[in-house]
Each structure stands twice: as C-alpha cells, then as structure tokens.
Amino acid sequence: MENLNLVLPEIFISLSIMFLLVLGVFKKDSSKIIFNFSLFAILITTTITINETFLITRETLFNESVVIDSMSSLMKIITLIGGFLVLIISSSYLKTFKIYNIEYPILILSSILGMMVMISSNDLIVFYMGLELQSLALYVLATYNRDQLKSSEAGLKYFVLSALSSGLLLYGCSLIYGFSGSTNFDIISNQLNSDEYVLTFGIVFILVGLAFKISAVPFHMWAPDVYEGSPTTVTLFFTMVPKIAALTVFIRFLYVPFLNLIDQWQMIIIFLSIASMIFGAVAAIGQTNIKRLIAYSSISHIGYTLAGLATVSNEGIQSSIIYISIYVVMNLAFFSCLLMLRRKDQYFEDIDDLSGLSKNHPLLSLCLLVILFSLAGIPPLAGFFAKFYVFKAVLEQSMYFLAIVGLLSTVVAAFYYLRIIKIIYFDKEKEKYDSDHSLWLKFSLACSTVLILLYFIFPSHLIEVVSRINII
Amino acid sequence: MNFPILSSLILLPTIGALFLFFTKNKEGNNLTAKYVALFTSVVNFLISIYLWVFFDQSTSSFQFIEDRKWIEGFINYKVGVDGISILFIILTTFITPLCIISVNNSVKNRLRDFLIAILIMESFMIGVFCALDLVVFYLFFEAGLIPMFLIIGIWGGERRVYSAFKFFLYTLLGSVLMLVAIISIYWITGTTDVVQLYDIGIDVKYQNLLWLAFFSSFAVKTPMWPVHTWLPDAHVEAPTAGSVLLAAILLKMAGYGFIRFSLGLFPVASEVFTPLIYILSVIAIIFTSLIALMQEDMKKLIAYSSVAHMGFVTLGIFTLQQQGIEGSIIQMISHGLVSAALFLTVGVVYDRMHSRLISTYGGLVSVIPKYSILFMLFALASLGLPGTSGFIGEFLILMGAFKDNFLVAVIASIGVILGAAYMLWLYKRVVFGKLINEDLKKILDLNRSEYFILSCLAVPILFFGFYPDPLINTIEVSVTDLINMHNTNIAGK
Numbered sequence: 001m002e003n004l005n006l007v008l009p010e011i012f013i014s015l016s017i018m019f020l021l022v023l024g025v026f027k028k029d030s031s032k033i034i035f036n037f038s039l040f041a042i043l044i045t046t047t048i049t050i051n052e053t054f055l056i057t058r059e060t061l062f063n064e065s066v067v068i069d070s071m072s073s074l075m076k077i078i079t080l081i082g083g084f085l086v087l088i089i090s091s092s093y094l095k096t097f098k099i100y101n102i103e104y105p106i107l108i109l110s111s112i113l114g115m116m117v118m119i120s121s122n123d124l125i126v127f128y129m130g131l132e133l134q135s136l137a138l139y140v141l142a143t144y145n146r147d148q149l150k151s152s153e154a155g156l157k158y159f160v161l162s163a164l165s166s167g168l169l170l171y172g173c174s175l176i177y178g179f180s181g182s183t184n185f186d187i188i189s190n191q192l193n194s195d196e197y198v199l200t201f202g203i204v205f206i207l208v209g210l211a212f213k214i215s216a217v218p219f220h221m222w223a224p225d226v227y228e229g230s231p232t233t234v235t236l237f238f239t240m241v242p243k244i245a246a247l248t249v250f251i252r253f254l255y256v257p258f259l260n261l262i263d264q265w266q267m268i269i270i271f272l273s274i275a276s277m278i279f280g281a282v283a284a285i286g287q288t289n290i291k292r293l294i295a296y297s298s299i300s301h302i303g304y305t306l307a308g309l310a311t312v313s314n315e316g317i318q319s320s321i322i323y324i325s326i327y328v329v330m331n332l333a334f335f336s337c338l339l340m341l342r343r344k345d346q347y348f349e350d351i352d353d354l355s356g357l358s359k360n361h362p363l364l365s366l367c368l369l370v371i372l373f374s375l376a377g378i379p380p381l382a383g384f385f386a387k388f389y390v391f392k393a394v395l396e397q398s399m400y401f402l403a404i405v406g407l408l409s410t411v412v413a414a415f416y417y418l419r420i421i422k423i424i425y426f427d428k429e430k431e432k433y434d435s436d437h438s439l440w441l442k443f444s445l446a447c448s449t450v451l452i453l454l455y456f457i458f459p460s461h462l463i464e465v466v467s468r469i470n471i472i
Numbered sequence: 473m474n475f476p477i478l479s480s481l482i483l484l485p486t487i488g489a490l491f492l493f494f495t496k497n498k499e500g501n502n503l504t505a506k507y508v509a510l511f512t513s514v515v516n517f518l519i520s521i522y523l524w525v526f527f528d529q530s531t532s533s534f535q536f537i538e539d540r541k542w543i544e545g546f547i548n549y550k551v552g553v554d555g556i557s558i559l560f561i562i563l564t565t566f567i568t569p570l571c572i573i574s575v576n577n578s579v580k581n582r583l584r585d586f587l588i589a590i591l592i593m594e595s596f597m598i599g600v601f602c603a604l605d606l607v608v609f610y611l612f613f614e615a616g617l618i619p620m621f622l623i624i625g626i627w628g629g630e631r632r633v634y635s636a637f638k639f640f641l642y643t644l645l646g647s648v649l650m651l652v653a654i655i656s657i658y659w660i661t662g663t664t665d666v667v668q669l670y671d672i673g674i675d676v677k678y679q680n681l682l683w684l685a686f687f688s689s690f691a692v693k694t695p696m697w698p699v700h701t702w703l704p705d706a707h708v709e710a711p712t713a714g715s716v717l718l719a720a721i722l723l724k725m726a727g728y729g730f731i732r733f734s735l736g737l738f739p740v741a742s743e744v745f746t747p748l749i750y751i752l753s754v755i756a757i758i759f760t761s762l763i764a765l766m767q768e769d770m771k772k773l774i775a776y777s778s779v780a781h782m783g784f785v786t787l788g789i790f791t792l793q794q795q796g797i798e799g800s801i802i803q804m805i806s807h808g809l810v811s812a813a814l815f816l817t818v819g820v821v822y823d824r825m826h827s828r829l830i831s832t833y834g835g836l837v838s839v840i841p842k843y844s845i846l847f848m849l850f851a852l853a854s855l856g857l858p859g860t861s862g863f864i865g866e867f868l869i870l871m872g873a874f875k876d877n878f879l880v881a882v883i884a885s886i887g888v889i890l891g892a893a894y895m896l897w898l899y900k901r902v903v904f905g906k907l908i909n910e911d912l913k914k915i916l917d918l919n920r921s922e923y924f925i926l927s928c929l930a931v932p933i934l935f936f937g938f939y940p941d942p943l944i945n946t947i948e949v950s951v952t953d954l955i956n957m958h959n960t961n962i963a964g965k
Contacts, residue, residue, distance in 0.1 A: 369622075378614060384614075388607075388651075388655075391651070391652070392655050395652065407649070408645075408648065410644075411645045411648060414644055418641075425622065426625045426626060460542070460543055460544045463543065463544060464544065
C-alpha cells in the first residue's frame with residue numbers, strides 16, 4: 001500500500017474543487033462563499049504540505065511516477081502561497097468588471113492542482129497530465145473578462161500557441177519513450193546513450209515546449225499580448241505561479257533523466273538565457289502599457305533564472321529557485337500597486353497614467369520606487385540579491401560571458417525601470433486616484449514591499465531553506 | 473570596544489530619515505523636519521569626532537572592527553576604519569549638516585523628502601568608507617545611486633531628467649563589471665573579506681583583468697577622462713545641496729576605492745597599469761582645465777575643475793610614493809571642502825539672481841563685500857595657494873610625481889597654472905569689473921546661515937593649510953604600511 005499521506009495535499013485540493021463546484025451549482029449567489037472556501041482550502045493544503053512533506057528528502061510513489069522531495073515540497077508551497085495571494089487581491093477587481101463569479105477561484109484551484117502534479121512528476125505522462133490540467137484552466141482564465149475583446153483575443157492566442165507547444169512537447173516525449181523504452185525519469189536516465197541523435201531531437205522538442213510555457217526568447221511572442229489582454233489579476237497569476245511550476249519541471253527534466261547529455265542541452269539553455277535577458281531588456285524600452293512592459297520584464301527575469309540553470313550545479317539550481325521566489329514577491333508588490341490605479345471603477349494601465357503619482361499618493365509611489373529599483377537589481381533591495389546569487393553560481397563555473405552579458409543587460413533594463421520612476425517622480429501630476437482599496441490589497445502591498453526592502457537584513461533564511469535542494 | 477560605533481554611525485542617519493518619514497509633511501518651510509535632520513547629522517558628526525579622538529594613530533591595522541555573520545558561510549558584515557578611511561568619514565559627517573542648513577534657500581518644494589534623501593545618502597556614504605568586505609562595499613557603493621538619482625531628478629534644474637539618467641546609467645554600467653570581479657575574487661580566493669585578502673593576496677594571473685573591472689567602476693565615479701561627461705551635467709542640474717554632496721563626497725568614493733582596493737588587492741596590476749592612469753590623469757588635468765576656461769556657466773566651470781582636481785588625485789595615488797598617496801588623500805579632503813564651498817557660494821548668488829551664467833554678474837565686490845572675500849578665499853584654495861589646504865595636497869602629489877616620472881610631473885604642473893587661470897578669471901568676471909546689471913544693485917549680502925556655513929568651511933581650509941599635521945599624522949602609518957605591503961608584494965612576484 002502506498003503512503004498516501006504524501007499526496008494528501010493533491011487529494012485534498014481535488015476534493016475541495018469538486019465540493020466547491022457542486023456547491024456553486026446548487027447554491028445561488030455563492031461567489032463570496034466559494035471565494036472564502038477556496039482561500040481556506042489553499043491554506044489547509046499549504047499546512048498539509050508543510051506538515052506531511054516538508055522534511056522528506058526523497059520518496060517516490062505510484063511506481064516511481066511521483067516524487068516527493070525537498071524541491072517539490074518547497075515549490076508547491078510557493079505555488080500555493082502565490083495562488084492564495086492572487087485570490088485575496090482579486091475580488092475588488094473582479095467586482096468592478098462584474099465577473100466576480102464562482103468559476104474564478106475554482107479555475108485557479110484547478111490550475112494550482114495541475115501545477116502541483118507537474119511539480120511532483122517523475123514521469124513523462126504524469127508531467128503532461130499536470131501540464132494540460134493547468135493550461136486548460138489558464139486558457140479559460142485568460143478569457144475570463146469575456147465581454148472585452150482584448151481578453152478573448154488573449155485567451156485565443158494563448159490557447160492556439162500553447163496547444164502548439166504542448167504538441168511539440170508531446171512529440172518530444174514520444175521520441176524519448178521510443179528510444180528509452182520508458183516514460184519514467186529514473187529509468188530513462190539509466191537507459192540513455194548519448195550517441196543516439198534522435199534523443200537530442202526529443203530533448204530539443206521538450207525544451208521548446210517548456211520554453212513556451214515560461215516564455216523564454218524565442219518562444220515568447222504570446223506573452224505580451226496575453227499579459228496585456230487578460231484581466232490584471234489573471235496577468236498577475238500568469239507572471240508568478242505557472243512559472244514556478246514550469247521552472248521546477250525544467251530543473252527536474254534536465255537534471256534527472258538528461259544529466260548525462262549535458263553537452264546537448266547546456267548550450268541551448270545558455271542561448272535561451274542570453275536571448276531572453278537581452279531581448280526582454282531591449283524590447284521593454286518602447287512599451288507604453290504597463291502590463292506589456294511587465295511581460296517583457298518577466299521575459300528578461302526568466303533569462304536570469306535560466307542562467308542559474310545553465311550552470312549545471314546545485315548552487316545554480318538553488319540560485320534559480322531563490323531568484324524565482326524573490327521575483328514572485330516583487331511581481332506581487334508591483335501588481336498590487338497596479339490594482340490601486342483605479343478611478344471611478346476604471347483601472348489604468350498606461351505608463352503615462354502614473355505621471356506625477358508621487359504628489360498625490362506619496363506612500364504608493366514610495367512603494368513603487370522600492371519595487372522598481374528592486375526589479376532593476378539595485379542594492380540593497382531584494383532584487384539585487386536574487387541576481388547576485390545567480391551570478392555567483394554562474395561565475396563559479398567560470399561562465400564569464402554569460403555573467404557579463406547578463407549584468408550588462410541589467411543596465412539596459414535599468415533604463416526602463418528608471419523611466420517609470422521618472423514618470424512617477426519627475427513629471428506633472430494628474431487627477432487623484434481612488435484610495436478606498438480593500439484591506440487585503442493594502443496588506444499584500446505593504447508586506448511584499450517590506451520584504452523587498454528589508455530582505456538584506458536576514459538574507460540567510462531563504463538560502464537555508466533552499467540549500468536543502470540537492471538534485472545532482 | 474563593544475559598542476558598535478561604526479554601525480551606529482551608518483544607521484543613525486537612516487533612523488533620522490525614518491523619523492522624518494513619520495512627521496507631518498508640510499509645504500513651505502518645514503522647520504520641524506529641518507531640525508530633526510540637522511540634529512541627526514550633527515549627532516553623527518559628534519560621534520565621528522569621538523571616533524577620531526579615540527582612534528589610535530600608531531597602528532595601521534583596522535580599528536573599531538565589527539564582524540557579524542550576514543549570509544551564512546559566505547559574506548560577513550564587516551566594518552572597520554584605518555587612518556585612510558576615518559578622514560573620509562569625518563568629511564562626510566561634516567559636510568552633511570552643512571548641506572542640511574543650506575537647503576533653506578535652494579530647495580523650495582518637498583523639503584522633507586529632500587532631507588530624507590540626504591540622510592539616507594549619508595548612511596550609504598559612511599558605509600562605503602567603513603566597509604571591509606567587498607560585497608558590503610559594493611552594496612553601499614551602488615545603493616547611493618538611488619537617493620542621488622532622486623535628488624538630481626526631483627529637485628534639479630531644467631535638464632534634470634537627462635542628467636539623472638546619465639548619472640545613473642553611467643555609474644551602473646561601470647559598477648556591474650566590478651560586481652563580476654568581486655564574485656570572481658570570491659571564487660578565486662574563497663573570501664571577500666578585505667583584511668584576509670590583504671594577507672592572502674590574489675594570484676598574479678588574474679590581477680590584470682580584475683584590476684580593469686574595478687577600474688571601470690572607479691573611473692566612471694572619479695570621474696576620469698573620457699568617462700567624465702556625466703559629472704558636469706549632474707552637477708549643473710542638481711540643487712546646491714546635491715552638488716555639494718556629489719562633489720565633496722561621492723567623487724571621493726572612487727579615490728578611496730583606488731587606494732583601498734586597486735592598490736591593496738592588485739599590486740602587480742597597479743604597476744602594470746600605472747602608465748594608463750598617468751596618461752588619463754594628465755589628459756584630465758590639462759584638457760578639462762582648458763574646457764573649464766571656456767565655460768560660461770559657473771557651476772559647470774567648477775564641475776570641470778573637479779574633474780581636473782580628481783586627475784591630480786589619481787595621478788598621486790598611482791605614483792605609489794608615500795608623498796603621492798598622502799597628497800592624494802589630503803587633496804581629496806581639501807577638494808571636498810573647497811568644492812563644497814564653491815558650489816555653496818555659487819548657490820548663494822543663484823538663489824538671489826536665478827542665473828548661473830558668469831555674464832549675469834560682475835562688480836559684486838561693491839555690493840556684497842563679505843561674500844566676495846569668502847569667495848576669494850575659496851577660489852584661491854581651489855587653485856592651491858600656499859596657506860590653504862589645496863596647496864598641501866597638490867604640492868605633495870607633485871612631489872611624489874617628480875620622484876616617479878619627471879615628464880608627467882612637469883605636464884601636471886602646467887595644470888596647476890591653468891587651474892589658477894580659470895579660477896582667477898572666473899573670480900575677476902564675477903566679482904570685479906563694473907556693475908553693469910541693474911538687478912545686481914539690490915542683491916543682498918550673505919545672510920546668517922550662509923555666513924555660518926561658509927565660515928565653517930573656511931576655517932578647516934585655512935587651518936589645514938597652515939597646519940596639516942593632524943591629517944598627515946592620521947594617515948601616515950596606514951599609508952606607509954600600504955606602500956610596504958605593496959613593495960613586498962611586488963618583490964615577491
């Protein structure tokens with residue numbers, strides 16, 4: 001009998017999804033209850049995850065197709081917390097657009113479930129199943145504001161391109177299965193023979209598929225449009241949570257079955273990383289819409305995360321995980337600010353709408369200042385440490401080119417972050433925005449900003465947690 | 473010493489800034505905010521004086537050291553001072569209160585925010601001079617960009633946005649390479665602790681590249697020719713207090729960095745690249761002095777003179793002679809005082825006439841004599857007249873240079889003449905001559921606070937000009953030791 005305690009979080013969250021669906025069908029006007037229930041469900045799942053799996057170094061289940069180790073439990077916790085925060089700050093935005101419906105929390109829960117399956121997967125089939133579950137939920141979420149043309153367009157674009165990438169990924173999986181005779185990561189890693197070129201094709205196809213999901217250059221084209229069109233809270237979800245899951249799969253996929261084929265994929269990762277860093281930085285300069293800008297900035301941040309992966313060392317993996325965790329906090333903070341740009345039930349998304357914000361909303365502008373400098377990677381804010389760890393790992397492997405290109409692209413990226421700061425602080429002020437924000441929104445903004453600002457006082461804790469992850 | 477005196481020096485201004493943040497933001501002349509800021513910075517100044525009094529001048533080892541675990545097994549938060557850094561700390565804590573007093577006239581809007589920015593800036597600058605770990609140093613070095621960007625951008629003149637961006641991106645570009653070098657040093661030697669690195673030394677084969685990476689950062693910040701172009705823009709557009717901070721302290725970070733890190737960590741590479749520094753310094757001295765001669769904007773003229781003076785500083789550091797390095801340090805301190813004073817004097821007339829153009833003025837001596845006298849003192853100190861602190865620095869640097877390389881010293885001496893030319897000509901055009909501009913007749917002489925600030929600066933300029941011993945005694949042992957260490961390293965490799 002398998003030790004089902006280890007998958008208790010997944011079991012619990014699927015049961016809650018089903019329960020909430022049924023509740024939503026039978027009870028009228030139940031959006032509020034379902035929102036609260038799903039928050040509650042995520043909290044309980046997080047607690048279960050911490051209790052049951054946090055201290056386990058490595059265990060496998062179901063014919064070794066599911067793996068529970070320190071990486072999976074940590075990433076699940078980050079995913080759950082990310083999902084929780086997105087849910088709590090969504091409600092007022094959704095109410096404004098009259099889309100405060102039962103489906104929203106349920107879709108978010110299902111995509112989280114998909115991600116949790118992905119994170120624990122140790123088998124191509126399980127991995128694909130999780131990926132599709134989360135993607136399907138995300139397609140619907142992207143079009144969630146269905147009365148707006150842009151939102152529908154975003155969902156459609158995302159669906160078509162993502163389906164294409166899933167196809168490529170599946171094709172890669174089948175190639176690998178054909179040559180190794182198994183879908184299990186551990187078995188594949190034993191069967192592999194680096195002489196077989198078709199295997200390289202398989203790896204490349206899967207990498208392309210995964211690069212699509214994390215929007216690394218050159219597979220990024222969907223990101224700006226989808227980010228711009230989707231409802232802002234969904235964009236926030238897109239920029240944070242799926243990336244964590246995809247990154248975990250990236251790590252596990254590269255470092256478990258294909259560690260021996262490192263020559264075949266290391267150059268690809270380095271290329272993806274450099275291309276994303278440079279392209280993300282350069283393309284963001286001309287943007288006028290904040291959400292598009294964030295899309296490009298997230299592309300360049302993914303580039304830094306991949307730089308950590310390209311090192312093929314435990315330090316590199318750990319630094320990537322630290323990077324993505326800090327990035328999640330920064331993004332949450334930034335979107336909380338974005339959600340506060342509201343005037344008479346209308347949300348503002350253009351960079352020019354921030355003009356002179358510091359005169360009317362000094363506190364909000366100060367938060368934005370901290371967040372933007374942190375995104376630009378200026379010490380002593382958290383964003384600097386994220387980059388610092390990545391480059392520390394990169395330089396350990398003497399990959400000077402990658403490090404120098406990466407750091408130079410931070411200078412380019414600094415330009416567009418500075419441009420926003422300039423607009424906030426140096427330009428003429430506009431009309432005041434509403435200031436009656438929900439308590440949760442203020443709470444999440446305050447917490448994340450303080451975290452970013454004061455991270456430098458206690459940098460060791462995050463490292464300590466992450467240093468338990470040893471994949472290689 | 474158990475009391476963390478250096479950390480309290482670093483933290484106190486930030487605490488003051490935090491306190492200011494919670495005071496009520498009033499428009500106009502916000503006295504409460506000013507008093508809080510002034511109080512904080514004066515207390516900080518007193519602490520630093522206390523530090524100087526208890527500083528042991530007979531040893532070159534670092535004192536008041538604090539060493540705490542920061543990032544487990546990787547970086548320690550380590551601060552400490554030796555003879556070289558203590559002077560810069562005192563300069564910082566001395567200039568900041570004067571800046572805060574001077575905001576009376578120059579900063580009209582958002583006074584409270586301005587004071588917060590200045591105090592946070594002070595924290596970072598003191599941190600730079602105390603840090604004994606490369607990563608901690610980098611942290612403070614870079615963090616200073618944030619408040620300075622805001623000071624130039626929010627309170628600056630017309631082209632403030634352009635200048636703020638130029639300042640930020642130039643310095644950031646220079647610094648990222650230094651970050652690569654710092655991390656590489658960690659992987660080469662296993663530590664970023666400066667004291668340990670002095671003992672271990674860095675393998676010669678890495679030194680040249682690492683030196684260049686540090687150089688790219690310091691050269692931008694010094695600023696050396698040809699990457700000095702951000703400085704005139706930043707200076708001209710910054711408000712008076714911002715210019716003072718920039719000229720008096722920010723520029724010194726790089727000179728300090730050259731001494732502490734380039735010389736100390738990479739002795740062999742420093743020898744190798746001395747010709748490069750000489751050439752760039754001499755070009756900076758001659759070329760920017762000539763540019764300064766042609767300026768029509770007073771602030772720009774002083775900015776270019778700063779570049780020339782910093783040329784002397786880099787020249788002196790890389791003579792690798794006792795006199796040269798001591799001269800550089802004294803020149804930096806003196807330039808900190810003199811350029812601050814000059815920017816403030818320009819600020820005084822700018823606040824009254826709202827023009828920085830030299831042609832606006834002329835004949836000031838007959839309307840505002842007190843101002844003219846002090847201006848003369850500072851102008852003379854800037855050109856290095858004996859009896860002012862400027863002389864001691866330049867003299868020692870040239871002495872060191874003559875020992876090391878005759879030709880370079882001769883060319884640099886020409887720079888001294890050019891320096892006299894542009895300063896005196898500026899003074900002549902502004903203060904002497906006929907009073908043509910009618911508006912000038914109504915101009916008021918120094919008010920009490922301006923008089924106080926400028927006298928505060930005049931006293932040390934004269935005092936150290938006649939009696940530089942306190943400065944030299946403080947730095948002597950540290951510099952001797954640095955040179956000894958340098959020579960043994962060279963001989964060993």
